[in-house]
Amino acid sequence: MSEQTPFHSSLSLATNPEPRCPCVLLLDTSSSMSGAPIEELNLGVQLLMDELSQDSLASKRVELAVVTFGTTVQIACDFTPPSAFIAPHFSADGPTPMGEAVLRGCQLLEARKAEYRQAGLQYYRPWMLLITDGEPTDADSESWTRAIKAVHEGEAAKRLLFFGVAVNDANQRMLDSLCPPQRPSVKLKGIHFGEMFRWLSSSLKGVSTSSPGTKLQLPSPNAWITIET
């Protein structure tokens, strides 16, 4: 017996059957981000979209979703191709429910992957990039332990690539307990979100074109990370 196909996903599939590379941004919009950091973050996300839209192959393959965490955990944008993305405007307020945000991101990813499978679309290992300037306010909750488990298991099974980026006074020790052991968090230079998002854009572009038989080669992040000496 054949199954019914949801109209929507077959629509985008039939006009663009390129393999997809989903990427979730988890953005800290707690009150400590207010002022310059949140403004830079807004500009940075816009820059990421612009850079990706200009690459005609990447714009057919990369899909972005944005989850913000502050007063609540919110899906600011579900998976969209860069050219159709209208950057939401983030404002900063509230605590830092980081664990819950990670879980929400994972949920989004699972749902999207199911849609890909249903539509017969290939996809690359999904990316998840978390940016925070604080520490999880839900660290005592079950969400936090479940989030750590989701990231570590996803990484181990090669189902996920997780990147943690610490801004200003972020508690990097906490962030590192979330990050996969082989890829600890990195610290952003000042609030140079632009450079970081440019790096993300060129890394994503490289996902489908890197050479076989070699490890995924990412461009150097030196332009935007602080290396502790």
Place this chain on the structure above:
Amino acid sequence: MPIFDESGKAWTVGEKIAAGGEGVVHRVVEAPNFCVKIYHTIPLTTAKQDKLRALRSLPNAIRGHAALPVSLGFTREGDSNAHAAFMPFVGGHNIHELYNPQGRQVHFGDATFEFLIAAARNLAVAFENLHAHGVVVGDVNEQNIKVLPDGRLNFIDCDSFQISHNGRVFTSDLGTPIWTPPELQGISMQGLMRTQNHDLFGLAQLIFLLLFAGRYPFAGRPVGNTQLSPDEAIKRHAFAFDPTPPVRLLEPPPGAPPLESLPPAICLLFLRAFRAASASARPTASEWVEELRNLASSLKRCSALPAHIYWSGALQCPWCKVLRTAHIDLFQGIPSPSPPQVGLPTSQDGLDLADALSDLRLEARQLSAPPQAVLSAAVANALPAGQKPGGWLGNLQLFGMRERFVAKQIAEIQSQLKIAEDRLNWLRSQAFVLFSRYEAEAKQLLEDAPDLVEALRNKSGVNVRALEKLHALKREQALQTHLRNYKIDEASIRGIGNSRKATLAAHGVVTAADVHQARLESLPSFGEALRDRITAWRDECERSFRFPPFNRVPDAERNKWSELVQAEVARLMTRGRQITANVARLQSSYANEFAKFQNEYAQEYTNRAVFQAKIAVLRT
């Protein structure tokens, strides 16, 4: 700074075309047909320079298919270390812009299936030529082949070819996982000796993509729990369209044309290219050239939608099938949307089309009497002047028989007159039936017209308004997404306890996005006070929603939107033109059928006039 060629001549570096992993490609100011690639690693290794020289000396026969270097480039005259290479500039677009339906619509406008076959054949011809001269492309991929508007193709990035020169082999060293044949998956490309059979995997995949509207042969719906990465799918020969695979890992994706919409000879070539046995002998470029030529000469046009062209042996039009199952028209024959303009363009054509559409209707035609002159002529013809009908009857007068004869004559003509009159009435009723039949058909054709007219007027009108509407729409979407984050379940609203929450949920009110006055009013046990509190909670949730107002939307964003609007207008216009054309077709067949009735009517009308005239004369 100029770049010197091997003869010592200096050239000015022009505008940058693009940057790649190995170097940046620029135009050459004095030679618009050439470009120069300036490598990142300076100076180039001797091996690389030797390879560039070897490429430069390849026979001219393959220059028509590949942008081979024409000279090395140097920073100083007489320098011995090259850092650049000159090569012909290749126009057109990357091949993925042709096979991907979205890219095709933007860059190749109304390219038909016939065009795709021609391009596929040209591609096979290019491989045939390179292979005949011992070249292995190596890094076959979607960004190294450019297609010209006339369907010819060229390889670029030729310094990744694998060639042998004077007994020395220069390997390609590059590869791309989704273009790598199964037997090489996971192997490092550095220094690897590749064969033409490896290339033939990439060729078959490119041809598949061109003929299957951008579908990858190894992408499909996973069967059971199999989850294959793109590279694994290739490695495991999971050709989704294989009708009889040893183990089925993937099913053909929904909305893809079926394999059997192509001739069996071509299907067999695909099977030979993608099945496990392929590692030894994939179809050669010449085999593809041959079969694609056969295909090109056995195409037909779909009777329902003429933009659909397909193999004449197929049972049904594959593109109609996709249209029915996935609701996507892969060949609409739409012209590509005009390039984005600065500012906010209006589309006069769209408005004109809307006007034309709104006036479109099938007018009833009335049967008309032939002109008086025709009637008089016919009467005159039947009753020559001075001659009375039955004039010879005069002789009978004597015998007093005239009256009887005349009466009989009149009775005879009167019965003919009656027949003519019946016939005229019948024709009038038939003309009416004919019109009703066509009118019903026209109504069907015009069913969407009012909506289309409105959409066209809205979208192609003053575009600022269209953009404002789009902005409002995007804002509304974003607002709904925002509101969906607030669950009633988790909210504390005075008077709404768990049981009321359950009632709300049972009626589909789960998040703030579901709160609508009308819906609340349909709930029996919720009084006005409760309703107001729920609405107030929803408004509270909306308060934290942020969306840039229309005048603060960045220009780049607005341009993007106006592109969206334009693409939408283009789509609406295609639909509108289809309707206009269909109605015009209907009108002309109505006119044809009506003309037959009209002829008969005119004939019968004339007969009647003649009969009447005869009777009148007989009575005198």
